[in-house]
Amino acid sequence: MSQPQYSELVSLHGHIIDSLILAKVLDTILMMGGSFDLQEVRIGVTREQPSRARILVQAPSEELLAEILTAIQPHGAAPEVDRDCEVEPAPVDGVLPDRFYATSHLPTQVRLGGHWVPVEPIEMDTAIRVDPVKRCAGIVPMAEVRKGDLVVVGRSGVRVQPLSRPARRDVFGFMEAQVSSERPHAPLIADIAKRMQALRTSFRQGHPASKILLAGGPAIVHAGGRDALTWLVESGFVQVLFCGNALAAHDMEATLFGTSLGYGLAAGRTMPHGHEHHLRTINRIRGIGSIEEAVRQGVITTGIMAACVKQGVQIVMAGTIRDDGPLPGVITDSMQAQAAMRAALPDVGLALLVASTLHAVATGNLLPATVPTVCVDVNPSVPTKLADRGSFQAVGLVMDAASFLKELARELGWKP
Amino acid sequence: MSQPQYSELVSLHGHIIDSLILAKVLDTILMMGGSFDLQEVRIGVTREQPSRARILVQAPSEELLAEILTAIQPHGAAPEVDRDCEVEPAPVDGVLPDRFYATSHLPTQVRLGGHWVPVEPIEMDTAIRVDPVKRCAGIVPMAEVRKGDLVVVGRSGVRVQPLSRPARRDVFGFMEAQVSSERPHAPLIADIAKRMQALRTSFRQGHPASKILLAGGPAIVHAGGRDALTWLVESGFVQVLFCGNALAAHDMEATLFGTSLGYGLAAGRTMPHGHEHHLRTINRIRGIGSIEEAVRQGVITTGIMAACVKQGVQIVMAGTIRDDGPLPGVITDSMQAQAAMRAALPDVGLALLVASTLHAVATGNLLPATVPTVCVDVNPSVPTKLADRGSFQAVGLVMDAASFLKELARELGWKP
């Protein structure tokens, strides 16, 4: 029974007890088929004092040991011995070196010339490209790497910093996934509103990390949340909007063809003319040339898109194979759309992902774990997926988009 | 109370009683705020004899009358007087004439020079482009129209043929949406299998409309349906595959990194290495250059993609903003991807839409109503959405992708 022959000593620092980090690391080791010896555990006797543990990780094969070490690294478990990170050049454009280090969404540092350098901004499932001369590091998506770029390989010299519980005592400070339809929404929405109030103030004062991002699906308009969201935009509570062709088209259709509510009611689901309005709206804006121009010309005077244009909200519209049209401004290439979303994320201090699985997951993939994220959907699987990203900062609400936006806007002062 | 002042006489032909068509037309008129007089109803006294009705549609305003006529047209309600269709040239590239006729997914004809000409293949939410010289008509998506193209406008000279109940007595012959988790799946799957058997035979004999399309999401692999789908492909039950980057990557990851099942279990959801394998798989195939080449070189020897390549299955992979990589072969531009999907649809005689909302809806938008369609998802809202397209030919199953594919393959002779 004396199988484990391969081992490596790793250490953990920080609030590893009350953040569950130590427990998760040990759990991971055991579940993957390894074992451990706790060489040393020093626990801070007050909440402020950090703790420290040294763990001898053991596994029956070298491959498994490597996998375990990879798996526990995002929890901050780093080899004891500090070495510089190892780099290799990308072999051709768009292809990473075989052994490239794959990032998580947690704060990450690499060791270059004996110094720990932050990888900023971090994004998960990318590689790390370094410039040893300037001693700086950043992420690079696979498709954007160019031949010869120096890419970090292996695990040495890479340090991941697990999140500690946020200082603020609000809904984002929980340990466990916050997704339930049987939970009172009001206090969660109140907490979110408070964050938004604070962020608006910070943004107006020019502070970094103070933008509010809303990524939303067309159900916002279908379900009747258009007025509330328009008010939120007009009131300065949204700085970045991620959406698709459908949200924008439905919103402007409401302007051009009168309220869609009456028609939706009268027509029922098998009526074609509702969808015809959708197509005519898109065609009209294509004729004008751009949403911005349609707003400028006074064709689109009300609603979400008009408010965004007037408020200078940064809009990224990404295309999909479901789209009619699409509207001018929709980025039909998914990699270009991803790049545009990525470029809009620095300085986002709160992300609201509302009623769009696609945008919720895509945005979740791009966001650092440190950005508080709220995911709202009437289907519990979407918020669950997001809240499962293993961070303290993701909150899910199982409710319809319109009810959420109305409650949120009311909490922030909307008088419908 | 004598409001209705605007009226038009329309007629309905065919199996308008037992197909609910007459009832739906009258319902639509009333619900939209109009009224009607039935001028004449002749009903075939046996099932084979067609029926005929003449309806005076009345409305209090000209706009509403036009909307009602538009709304009932897809049920086959056509103005009594036959006129040629009206056309206008597209004003600029990518923009349709304002009054363009918006298509449904039902068989449609336009009248050109006194002759009724079919619009083939039909697709919903597009325009109709005609060539008066050659007397032919086809659909044109908004983005593909070129300046000067002659596009049908208004409603005159356009005839829509409602579906009559299919002759065959199987699951596709029902009137009502077939979506329930409380329904026995076995007989539905047996009916689908019978269709697939018949289509395979037809396809091998070179008959048209005999291809089987599978549009699927990555849950097929996650949930354990990979072996069953591979067998279906190898056995000639799939001729066209619509998928995204994730399905292909997960499938090939299983080949390259051993079974993902063991790892999935050991790792749990917060493990990063599972996702690392995903990235490494994509990077590897990018290095090789194409999936086809990876299969040819013997790198990818098993699974869905290998089977598709070996069987000559037509693959359309569409990109999204969620993608890592993406794999070579993924069409990142959504309009180009849509065009590739559209080009692959003629000759499809059965569509299986499995565990992908995006692909299910996008494919549903492109398919004529005459193509029998099966939508499978563990979330009831997806099959409901598809089955709501108002055709007899759409069936929804609320079950997980793996269970569906396994049952289907077993029904067709798979011995796992």
Added chain:
Amino acid sequence: MSQPQYSELVSLHGHIIDSLILAKVLDTILMMGGSFDLQEVRIGVTREQPSRARILVQAPSEELLAEILTAIQPHGAAPEVDRDCEVEPAPVDGVLPDRFYATSHLPTQVRLGGHWVPVEPIEMDTAIRVDPVKRCAGIVPMAEVRKGDLVVVGRSGVRVQPLSRPARRDVFGFMEAQVSSERPHAPLIADIAKRMQALRTSFRQGHPASKILLAGGPAIVHAGGRDALTWLVESGFVQVLFCGNALAAHDMEATLFGTSLGYGLAAGRTMPHGHEHHLRTINRIRGIGSIEEAVRQGVITTGIMAACVKQGVQIVMAGTIRDDGPLPGVITDSMQAQAAMRAALPDVGLALLVASTLHAVATGNLLPATVPTVCVDVNPSVPTKLADRGSFQAVGLVMDAASFLKELARELGWKP
């Protein structure tokens, strides 16, 4: 191919065209394997004039013919020849005669001594018990039949009256199931509110069929809808409450142990003390003896139950195997609870079924098809199930209980 040898002539009257009735009858005949000849169809040429059809139903076997006739009867298809209904005595207590007629939830008449007598109130899945002397008929649930009771058997002399579209133009007047999370809730809730306003006035004037029933689950309290529902009760918008042990206990727990919201937030899901409060609340009320007494003594001063007691709302609390306690007043025997619910239904003019599958389905089973019914649940399968009862009068909303009740109360004048 001349199989059909068994036939019977049936007739249909009323608005059989625009109510889809003729179409559904023909569809049913064909789908079950029979065939038909339309002997005569006379269609009213205006909406007011009723139509009439005579259909020769044919089937290859006598059994199938009987099944088809049974299946089309709820659509109003009655044999041409009028005969008195046939009766048999119940063989023993609690057991019906083998051939008992099973009711639908549609208005039903039986022919006794040459006269058509209404079965009132109607309820589905019961039998019909007649008193030939007094010439009256009523339903009897299986468990309540007594030996010797005269029970209708077979199909002769039973007439079912299909619903015609309601005269009022609101959300309850649609033909198709109204369940979607992508539909604007606001106009539906506005329609419901209008009905409630009108019913409150009717009720205060002593009109029949003017009570409003709310059947609700504990998520009303969990999710934060307690204040809104309390206001609705206090404002006279609820006359009957169906609930279980949990709704009442959670509601009173909020009174006894301070707001449950703060605790719910602080405690998270694995905290036992929340549930302890639940138990202590039940124990406290058990000690006092009844909810009414607890309100009278000033122990329970706020919330739903207090409002119901003060307003004289009729409360039926039904027990389940999930219950703690239960509270005094909970009817633990399911048949007795069903009987109590049944007894409370006459004079109900609107049923709101909120966030409780059990109560929604149980109440739906007891309600005549003529009572407008709204089913609200964040899980689309519950509203779908209810809306599928085949009546014009059932509406489903996919939204969380709290958002629904808040919107509804606001629409009716609530100022939170």
Added chain:
Amino acid sequence: MSQPQYSELVSLHGHIIDSLILAKVLDTILMMGGSFDLQEVRIGVTREQPSRARILVQAPSEELLAEILTAIQPHGAAPEVDRDCEVEPAPVDGVLPDRFYATSHLPTQVRLGGHWVPVEPIEMDTAIRVDPVKRCAGIVPMAEVRKGDLVVVGRSGVRVQPLSRPARRDVFGFMEAQVSSERPHAPLIADIAKRMQALRTSFRQGHPASKILLAGGPAIVHAGGRDALTWLVESGFVQVLFCGNALAAHDMEATLFGTSLGYGLAAGRTMPHGHEHHLRTINRIRGIGSIEEAVRQGVITTGIMAACVKQGVQIVMAGTIRDDGPLPGVITDSMQAQAAMRAALPDVGLALLVASTLHAVATGNLLPATVPTVCVDVNPSVPTKLADRGSFQAVGLVMDAASFLKELARELGWKP
């Protein structure tokens, strides 16, 4: 800012690190608004050695301190000083002393006369009744307590033993909730099958805790899982069946009226005759007197109930307000049904909760945390609810009942 003035010293023992227990306790303290000092932490340096921590819990008010201590007690946090438990007599029948100790579902001991005595079997949300003379303790549901019974009050002298990770390496050994529709079901089902194989052997050898319980809903029959479940029962893989009226009635309807599948297909959802068969089945069995007698007389020869009767499976059928009939044998009183379920649970070594929210939650409430539990439902919220009970032993599968039972039976040797 020196608020915390109330404090108590508690200690934790066992595998408190790798079971997350210490982390959860500290998290709970902080989240509820308290603070802590870790007075001593001794951590076993190998996995086998237990750890120990002493924690000074602090709170700004005495009430909050008491609540925190109550909340952390189920994690095994016990006051340092050992005292006998405190008892009070129940004031009247069915009412507990005000300060009664409310149980969790974890193994629990009380201190009587200086000795720690187990409370067996444990059940959550009940009280503890002690016999100081015989020195024994058991749970007592609120409704069953009799005046004068000695009931434990307060927290002193009560010790809860948190679960440590099970020794066996299978699906039940995970830390985190195992609910996802995107997870491969096959290996989970294989693990469950292995447990069932081992339990069947144990049961046949007369070992305790070796019975397999299946609690199921009617969707098992609807969705086509009847044959698989029948086989499981016949093969000795089920010893206890919890169900309602509907499962039993649907199962026997299939025997009496031919396969329900054909009819279900032909009839569609609005057909009454399907439900008529349901009623006739119930009436028939009521006439015979019992399910057992119907099987004995050869009326019910096939299916789940027949197999259960022949195999001597213990059946508990609980009534609800949704029931038609009900069948003889259905316990209509919910408290009596609960008591019957409770009585059937000792010796259950595995619980399968399939497609019934009501039975799943009710059974989950009655089961000790030590019994491995599998919850299967196509709606993810049900398995999530069960898996959230905070134990290592609960596993959820998001799949339809029929697919689950078929896969499970196939894994165990079924050849359909």
